[in-house]
Structure formats: structure tokens, C-alpha cells
Amino acid sequence: MQESAVDVLIVGAGPAGLMCANALSRAGVRVRIVDKRASAIRAGHADGIHSRTVEIIQSYGLAQNLVDTSAHLHRAAFYKPGSAGGIERARRMKGFVSPNSRYSFTCTLHQGFIENTFISDMKTRGLAVDRPTIPTSIQVAACTEKGMANADGVDAHPVKVVLEHLDESQDTCPSEVVHAKFVLGADGAHSWVRKAMGIEMKGDVTDHIWGVVDIHPDTDYPDVRNFSIIQSNKGSALLIPRERDLLRLYIQLSHADLINPENGRVDKSLTSPQKIIDMAQEILKPYYIESTGDVEWWTVYAIGQRVAAKYCVDRRVFIAGDACHTHSPKAGQGMNASMLDSHNLAWKLTYVLRGWADLSLLDTYEVERRKFAVDLIEFEHKWASMIMEKGGSPGGDEKLYEMFESNADFLSGVGLCYQPSTIVNDRYQASAPGLVVGAYVPPHIFLRAADANPINFQDMHPADMRFKIVVFAGDIKDAKVAECIQTLAEQLDAPDSFLKRYGQGGWESVFDLICISASSKDGVDYTDFPKLFRKHWSKVYLDDTDMLGNLGGGGFARFGIDPEAGAIAVVRPDGHVGLVAPCDRMDAVEAYFGGFMRTNCTA
Structure with missing residues (x-):
């Protein structure tokens, strides 16, 4: 029988599985994805992609074709029984749209288009869906965190899955044993992985x-x-x-x-x-x-409204999407929630696999995503009943x-906010009340200092598996502010700073440092900032309007940041704010990363 080894085996090539496989492959993780279907779907199934999901897909650089191809829903119409029989229009109002969203509409098109977007991107890195293939058995061996850190350790691949290849025309062995460090069951509402691991669905x-x-x-x-x-x-x-x-x-x-x-x-x-x-x-x-x-x-x-009792077993086998929550499609949340599950999990798996974070980081996946599913089902139960x-x-x-x-x-989707945990610390929320800790990074236009190019704040946070350290500074021309920025740069550049201790020998692979200043475009050059903040010319921004005065400005006010005091924001690889703190509380930032990150090591 053929045998192979991978970092992550994903069962199910729907939106949840493909989102995760694509994200992991971008990060260099050895991933395998299998699906029982002989071919990808080409019509039907889920069809609504809400604002926040479009933002997430855009963080991978993949949203433009989706936006261009889909229909856009801006308005909702409500009809009721008419006085003369039949129906009559009762009201029209804005659709599933939030004023806090970058995309002021919902996109609608068939699920297969979304899946093909990920499949095409995976193909550029040599990853394809293995189909038609099904798992027939799964075993999880006892493992230790020490074994996880050692690629040659006896427990390095503790999950053993037997796969059966169903296409007899292929010149391959019908059965295969895959040894994996982690397994993700993204195989739908009737999930084989969930049932095999004995996870109960409640509802x-x-x-x-x-x-x-x-x-x-x-x-x-x-x-x-x-x-x-x-x-x-x-x-x-x-x-x-x-x-x-x-x-x-x-x-x-x-x-x-x-x-x-x-x-x-x-x-x-x-x-x-x-x-x-x-x-x-x-x-x-x-x-x-x-x-x-x-x-x-x-x-x-x-209509089934159910949620899994747990999302993981032994920190090794996870479930996502319909495998762990099913609900009414009346609010169009199914595909969206599924992809957000995987987006949340992918960076955590990557950090653990690289040896950058403790296994305990994986516990936050269930904590964050299961609560969301429970809240969603509670909402949709009321919503479906009203309809x-x-x-x-x-x-x-x-x-x-x-x-x-x-x-x-x-x-x-823009209202999603994760609760306090090891990776969500809201102790110093008052330093930037408009950057809600646990919530996603909101859209706002800032001006790039070097070329006066207006850039969306969300585009400073691509899904590249790095934490973004955003320093909000006052006017660099103010002597007091300049002194504070210089002191902060020296602290960040010190041998014992979190950049160096958790930077894995080259901190720019783990952290991206961004500086946003309250200075005006006509008053400063990007070279006025300390070298650490301008390791690349594109990393310094201004809270000012563009050259035509149409875009930008007002960012400090919107985020509630005092320009004289400034603030530091830590943005997680999934685009959610993990911490905000005053510029003089570097100890808070150090403690944040000390809660789950490992000091310099090799994966």
C-alpha cells in the first residue's frame, strides 16, 4: 500500500477546504486536499458572498474577478399580503450592507466560481484537488508538543488516514496511507471526519x-x-x-x-x-x-440548525464549515461562515507548523469560531421564523x-468581534477606541508619504501570515513627537525587543512594521522618519487627503487616537485587531506575544 506524509490533510474541497488549502499552500505548508466528487461543481449551491468575506478574499488578492463577475445586491424589498389579494410591496431598504464595509453590496454568484478561484490560485503552486478520493479510516496517535517541534520526532505525523482512490482508470494504487501532522474535515454537513472522531452535532x-x-x-x-x-x-x-x-x-x-x-x-x-x-x-x-x-x-x-459540540480532537483533527455548523440559508451565511472558519485556522496552523507558536494557539480556533456559529444559529432561528x-x-x-x-x-460580516483571549487583549482599548480589539481592521484611506498615493488601510494588511505592527505617530515635525518616535524605534530595534525575540532570526518574515503619522503631505518626507520605520519606502503613511483633496484624512479622529500620544496596534494575520496600546506601553506588546509565541527557533 502506498504511503505518504504531509503537514496538513484536508478532506473536502468545498469553500472551507479550498480556502484553507490555498492559504496554507501560499505559506509553504505541505498540504494535501481530497474530495469525493469526481469534478468541481459548476452551478448552484451557495451563492451569496457578503462584504466582509469579499474583504478577506481581497486580502489574498483574489476578489477583483469575483466583484466584476457577480451581481451586486444593494437593496432589499419586502412584500406582504395585499388588501385586494395577492401581494403588495411593503417597503424597500438597503440590503445586507453596513456603512463600515469597504464593499457596499453583497456579491451573488454560484459557489463553483468561488471554488474555482481558489483552485486556479492553488494550481500556480502545483497543488490540485485529489479526486475522487475518500477517507476510510483515521487514527490519532498520542503526541507531545516536543514531538511537534521536532520534524524527525516519532510523533511528528501522529494522524494516520487511509484513503481510497475511486477512479479505477487512474494508474494508482486504490488505497493509500497518509501520515499527517494535522487533519481538517471540511467535508460538509454529513462529514465523515466528524463522525469518525465521534463529534456530536447539537440542535x-x-x-x-x-x-x-x-x-x-x-x-x-x-x-x-x-x-x-x-x-x-x-x-x-x-x-x-x-x-x-x-x-x-x-x-x-x-x-x-x-x-x-x-x-x-x-x-x-x-x-x-x-x-x-x-x-x-x-x-x-x-x-x-x-x-x-x-x-x-x-x-x-x-432547515437544519445545528453546531458541533467541539471543533477539534487532541489539537490534531479539526472540522470547519458545514461539518461543524449548519443553518438556514435565508441570511446567506453558510459559505461565508465556512470560509471565515478556514481563514481563522490557517494562520494558526502555519505558526505552529513553523515552530513559531505553541500548540495552545490552536485552542483559540474553537473558542472564536464556535461562539460565532452559536450566535449565528440563534439569529437565524429567529430570522427564518419571521420570514x-x-x-x-x-x-x-x-x-x-x-x-x-x-x-x-x-x-x-463586518460586525464580527472575537472575545478576549491570549490573542485578543482589550486592556488598553481606550488608546484607540475606534480600532476595536477583536474586530477586523476597518477600511480607511491614508496617504503614502513617499508618493502621495492614497492607500486603503485594509490593503496594508494582506493575508501573508505576518503580524502587522502599526505605529500611529503624531506630527514628526513636532520636536516632542519626533523624540518619542525615535525612542520607540530604538526600543523596537533593541536586541531584547519582541521583534528580535520572536522574529525567528529575521523579524520581517514574522512582523510587518507600518508607521502612520499625523503629519501633512506638504510638511514632511518619508525620510524624516527613523530608519526602522522606513526599511522600505512604502511603509510610512500620512493621515492627510490626496492631491485632489477627495480621499483620506480624519483617520486619527475616526480611530479615536490622540495625535500627541499616538498608539500601537497589533493586527493578527487574519486581519483582526489583537491589541492596541499606548506608545509607552511596549511591555503590553511584549506580554501579548509572550502569551503564545516561541522565542527564536527553527521549525
């Missing part, structure tokens, strides 16, 4: 059944290109405009007609795309809707609008 499946069809519509429905929530006396529907003039219909179906009496499960064969469209026609009256041409994709499902009301409950309409509007940050 339930409701008796609400929905049909989904993707069509090219012929309709006189006036909000066909807006996200629509429709509550009628015939049932409920959600309409989502898509790329290429497609329209997705979510249609509430009769429970009694779709349950197989032999096993009590939803049986897709008991309905058809046309029956779903027929039901849509009833719900949308007095408007008509028909499909022109063939239905591109369709399915039927019952399925027929609009007749007293005050029900206003409650629905209020919930939609008040949860814009949550729905768009």
Missing part, C-alpha cells in the same frame, strides 16, 4: 421545507433585481438576483408532500423544478413569473424590518 432539523431553483426569469415582478422577502397567504419566498441575469427562488413547500413515509426524510424525487416554479407563481400573484430555457440548478431541503410568517401577526412586519436593519453589521 435540530425543523419541519420547514424549501425548494430552490435557479432560472432565467420572464416576469413583471418589479423588484426582480433586488433581494426580496415575500410573505403571502400562499407561503413565503426569497428572491435573489444572480450573475448572468439569473434569479434564485427560495420557495416554501408543503411538508406533507415531500416526506418519504418509509424513512421520514425529505425526498427530492417527490417534486420537480416546475412544481417549485408553480408554487412561486401562486406566491407572487398578481405578478407572473416563468422560466425561459432550462432550469440551471435546483434542490429541496429542510415564514405570512405577514398577519400584529407588528410582525415592523419587527422583520427592524431586525434586518439593526443586524446589518452582523449579516454583512
